[in-house]
Amino acid sequence: MPGISLIYNNNGLPREAEEITTIINNLNILDHHSSQIFKCEQNFFMGWNKYEEYPIQIIDHNHFTIIIEGKIYNKDNEKLKTEIIELADGISQNNYSIKISDWLKNTDGDFIIYIINDNNIYILNDIFGRLPLYYSISENGIILSRYLRFIKDINKDFAFNRIAISQFLLLGYMLGKHTILENVYHLRPGSLIKIESSKVNVEVIHEFNFEYKKYRERNFEENINNLSNLFSEAAINRLQGAAKNIVAMSGGLDSRAIAACLNKHNSPFIAVTMKYKTGYTEEEVVVAEQVAALLNLDWKLLDVVPPNGDDIYKLLKIKEGMNSLYMAGIIPFYKEIQKSFGNNINFFTGDNGDKLIFTIDRPITNFKNVDELVEYIISEHAIIPIDEVVALTKTKKTELFNDLKELVLSFPENDLKQKYIHFRIHEKPFKYAYQGEDRHRNYFWSVSPFWSIQFFNYIMNCSDESKIRHKTFRRLLQSYSPEVTDLNYTNIKSSITSFKGKFSLFVIYYIYPRIPVLIKRKLKSTFFEGNPSTSEDSTIFKCIKDIVNNSKMIKEYFKVENSSDLRRYRKKAIYNILTMLSIIEELGEGKSTLSKYLNEEFH
Known part of the structure; x- marks a missing residue:
């Protein structure tokens, strides 16, 4: 990933x-990436990898050097500089965590801040x-970096994290602080790293608690009006600092909301939709074109070829196993956007906005206990079923279960339903959705107004009941734009304002979740688990077979006796297995079987 890497070692640099x-x-x-060394001294190194437009800003002050990676959308440079200097001065005081927490709750941005003086270093995300x-x-x-590979190459001594590998196969992402590498951690949201007097301390400054709903009793239409204004402010603030603003528009509701919002405020942008030459996105294209026509947008349809081995391998290299290779289909889309608009853009997406606005569309069980x-x-x-995951990775089921249990217990809510909402609305996006958005940033800066802290705080303080079956999203x-709301939503093949659409949502989000678990598992197994179109001689299976047969390190972490047996899994699961096999081979052995298939289509 583009971004900063840092080493501090009081015995001198390890390399x-x-x-x-x-x-x-x-x-x-x-x-289009290049590297720069900012400082390389006896016990301190700092440098970065970036392209020209990737935002890294240096602010010099009498006592501090402040480096901001990323963007802060609701504060100008002078105000920001003043506030960060005040924060730096206050960190040594006993109540610094309250001040920083308050500052974070009022600062809308995607950023990491480094504060450096002669004696201390502070890092805040x-x-x-x-x-x-x-x-x-x-x-x-x-050692700290946006790249796992940097930490691994500096440390040299490393092992892979078996629990993290198992979680990735189970869920499609790794939980908590886990990464693919043992003893290398993912910094939690709202955290402060303090390097003072040769001591390192990592502290979570802010943790969300979704138990109390401040606006539960407030009039629904008043809440909608306030949410509409906050979302508008967030979207408009994200238009800054680029030559063009591009909205990635599908047939879904999230991107439609961004486009309609910006259009209402006469904000300039170009809407783009990708069309695979295989034709399977045709339905999305039809709806996106209808939205564009209704709003009279500048709309571009970009023809995209299916991903080949080179795209798969690029995704492995840029995301280092933290994002499934299943998502490689978007890499050709990035290339087309670059070709059409360059790198100096703000790329608007609605990533994960749906989860935020209808957090309990699926009814949540009255849990008796944390287990x-x-x-x-x-x-x-x-x-992949947990019993099959532990068989594949040679882990213990109790280890996986207890690791997730420990994470859930760490959430501050007492009510178990609200703990589940915490998992779904905060933990999963942190470990899954943000990795996907960060993938965009290898090519151009990516933004999503759904993750404005002001909008997020407000909607999470509205009642859960007000969000059921798209009620809040619809309003x-x-x-x-009432007109674009009436257009079909491709997930249900009808409008969310129509009787058919409302009935579909009722079935999906009310009836289906009430089906007994064993019957649901059977339905999933019957309709979703198999891959009849994935043959044993397909590229993905040839690649998996090659890795399993030729990698010594894989045998330490995986038990795959016959790669053909994997055909029973969904395509996403197979790609997740390929992701873990490939990154272990790449980081552990310095080779890649994927590089043998660069010109082949993966299907």
């Missing part, structure tokens, strides 16, 4: 300066942890 320079230069995965950042602490200091909640999460979210979208 020679020339070797560190080589390591950081090797992180320039894409042609935004309240959602929108830019994934990894770190490894030793008794002598810390029931953990079992529910696994049953609802598992991509929010209508506040910008």
